[in-house]
Amino acid sequence: MANIGIIISLVIIFGGLLALLIRSVKSKEVDRRVIFLFIFVAVAAPILFPVTFSEKASPVVKAIFNKVESLPAGSKVLLSFDFDPAMAPEVQPMANAISRHCLYKGHKVIFMSLWATGQALLTQSLQDFILPGFPEKRNAVDWVNIGYKAGNEGVLNVIITDFRKMFPTDVNTVPLDSIKIFDDIKSCKDLDLVVSIGGGKPGPKEWILFVGDPGNVPIGVGTAAVVAPQLYPYYPAQVVGILGGVKGAAEYEYTLKETHSRFADMDTPGLRMMGPQTLAHVVIMSFIIIGNIIYIAGRRREKKRR
Amino acid sequence: MKRQIPLFITFFVGALLIFSVFIPPMESAGENFTLFFDIIAVFAFFLGGGNLLRVHITKLKRRKQDWPFSIVTIAGFAFMLTVGIFKIGNPGGIAASVTADGSWFQEVFNYVLTPLQSTMYALLAFFVASASYRAFRAKNREATILLIAAFIILLGRTPFGLMVTSWVPESLSVLQIPNLAIWIMNSPNLAGQRAIIIGIGLGVVSMSLRLILGVERTYLGDDSG
Numbered sequence: 001m002a003n004i005g006i007i008i009s010l011v012i013i014f015g016g017l018l019a020l021l022i023r024s025v026k027s028k029e030v031d032r033r034v035i036f037l038f039i040f041v042a043v044a045a046p047i048l049f050p051v052t053f054s055e056k057a058s059p060v061v062k063a064i065f066n067k068v069e070s071l072p073a074g075s076k077v078l079l080s081f082d083f084d085p086a087m088a089p090e091v092q093p094m095a096n097a098i099s100r101h102c103l104y105k106g107h108k109v110i111f112m113s114l115w116a117t118g119q120a121l122l123t124q125s126l127q128d129f130i131l132p133g134f135p136e137k138r139n140a141v142d143w144v145n146i147g148y149k150a151g152n153e154g155v156l157n158v159i160i161t162d163f164r165k166m167f168p169t170d171v172n173t174v175p176l177d178s179i180k181i182f183d184d185i186k187s188c189k190d191l192d193l194v195v196s197i198g199g200g201k202p203g204p205k206e207w208i209l210f211v212g213d214p215g216n217v218p219i220g221v222g223t224a225a226v227v228a229p230q231l232y233p234y235y236p237a238q239v240v241g242i243l244g245g246v247k248g249a250a251e252y253e254y255t256l257k258e259t260h261s262r263f264a265d266m267d268t269p270g271l272r273m274m275g276p277q278t279l280a281h282v283v284i285m286s287f288i289i290i291g292n293i294i295y296i297a298g299r300r301r302e303k304k305r306r
Numbered sequence: 307m308k309r310q311i312p313l314f315i316t317f318f319v320g321a322l323l324i325f326s327v328f329i330p331p332m333e334s335a336g337e338n339f340t341l342f343f344d345i346i347a348v349f350a351f352f353l354g355g356g357n358l359l360r361v362h363i364t365k366l367k368r369r370k371q372d373w374p375f376s377i378v379t380i381a382g383f384a385f386m387l388t389v390g391i392f393k394i395g396n397p398g399g400i401a402a403s404v405t406a407d408g409s410w411f412q413e414v415f416n417y418v419l420t421p422l423q424s425t426m427y428a429l430l431a432f433f434v435a436s437a438s439y440r441a442f443r444a445k446n447r448e449a450t451i452l453l454i455a456a457f458i459i460l461l462g463r464t465p466f467g468l469m470v471t472s473w474v475p476e477s478l479s480v481l482q483i484p485n486l487a488i489w490i491m492n493s494p495n496l497a498g499q500r501a502i503i504i505g506i507g508l509g510v511v512s513m514s515l516r517l518i519l520g521v522e523r524t525y526l527g528d529d530s531g
Contacts, residue, residue, distance in 0.1 A: 035435050086424060089424050229491060281460045
């Protein structure tokens with residue numbers, strides 16, 4: 001049923017695009033509402049009739065995956081959810097995938113957020129996606145949520161020397177001194193890996209500048225696709241790897257499923273979202289071609305007139 | 307005096323924070339100042355909340371354009387503030403996290419704010435498509451280069467990119483679309499971004515020095531500096 005649905009949708013989309021392409025030779029501009037309609041069908045069809053593609057992890061994604069994989073069990077990993085609900089559909093899948101991977105490998109995971117809205121999304125991720133798959137993992141022993149603190153880069157400037165000055169307690173007001181994970185952690189310098197997931201400020205870039213560089217702490221980043229190009233100058237010297245947008249999440253999820261059989265039936269929103277993203281990209285590219293044909297045809301007509 | 311005191315505070319704090327980076331015994335002083343900053347940052351929330359109320363109450367009183375929306379803003383603000391402070395519906399009680407699962411605060415966040423913000427962001431897909439159609443036209447050499455780069459990146463971010471160029475032999479794998487997309491990100495993009503970052507860094511240094519040395523005084527409400 002899903003296959004028939006997606007085939008019908010593809011026929012509608014490509015049939016429509018072909019008609020527009022033929023029309024474009026006559027140099028007739030396309031109304032923006034027509035573009036909106038095509039994008040709507042291209043995004044809606046793969047959501048209603050899910051299609052998934054196989055992925056091949058790019059070197060930047062593979063690097064961060066390998067880092068998590070190679071750390072010995074019991075390593076201290078900090079995951080910072082630095083995003084809001086607007087960015088969540090793009091970056092939450094990768095945050096969930098990395099969290100699961102870290103817990104599976106037996107790392108001690110510290111969750112936090114530099115965004116006020118990040119704390120609620122972190123709770124949502126923990127309750128709905130991460131912890132149900134790991135009932136054996138205990139709060140304060142295998143993972144801990146220290147929540148959000150105001151102060152942006154200021155927070156990082158303090159926790160690079162002392163966690164307890166900025167986070168005297170976890171999110172449930174339990175003192176950090178009584179949390180087992182923090183027994184041998186004084187500052188960020190005692191962490192084996194920090195992964196910041198977000199795309200705004202403060203976010204991955206601030207983690208690199210205020211924690212990664214001064215503390216010599218390995219930093220991995222997950223970010224929205226539009227922000228990823230800004231982080232490439234830091235790879236590979238200052239960041240371990242980069243997950244960019246839905247594609248980065250999909251590659252990570254695919255590699256995780258391929259590598260560990262435990263995740264064979266894992267929910268993979270990143271891979272699912274590649275369907276709408278792929279079709280939307282194809283539609284956008286088709287409209288770019290149509291736009292250029294219209295432009296060239298129009299220019300030729302003008303020359304003839306002269 | 308009204309000018310000299312703020313200038314002195316700026317010079318003192320700025321100089322101290324610079325020295326704290328380079329002189330290890332002064333490290334803790336720098337750290338303490340960062341803590342002061344974080345405490346001040348918390349007060350910004352009070353200021354922001356107060357300002358929001360002032361603006362919308364004034365709008366409501368004067369029945370300015372779109373004043374009914376101010377009622378929604380004030381009601382939403384008051385509601386979230388109340389359920390957040392008193393942790394209404396929170397299964398862990400007053401000591402638990404404000405975002406504990408099941409609390410009213412978290413429920414409203416999950417079922418109202420999250421869908422609303424996600425919807426707004428999702429609308430970008432429509433505008434990006436329309437803007438790409440109009441903007442990416444090969445009008446000159448530079449626009450053509452931009453168009454080709456955009457095309458490769460767009461295709462490289464999808465499985466189609468690999469499908470389309472899977473016939474390219476392994477010895478020429480660099481010409482496969484996904485690899486070309488990676489090359490664009492790793493070379494031209496990286497060079498450009500690095501230049502921008504270095505430029506911004508130098509700009510920040512010079513602006514900071516101007517502030518610390520009192521050359522730049524616009525933050526005092528004086529545009530003569």
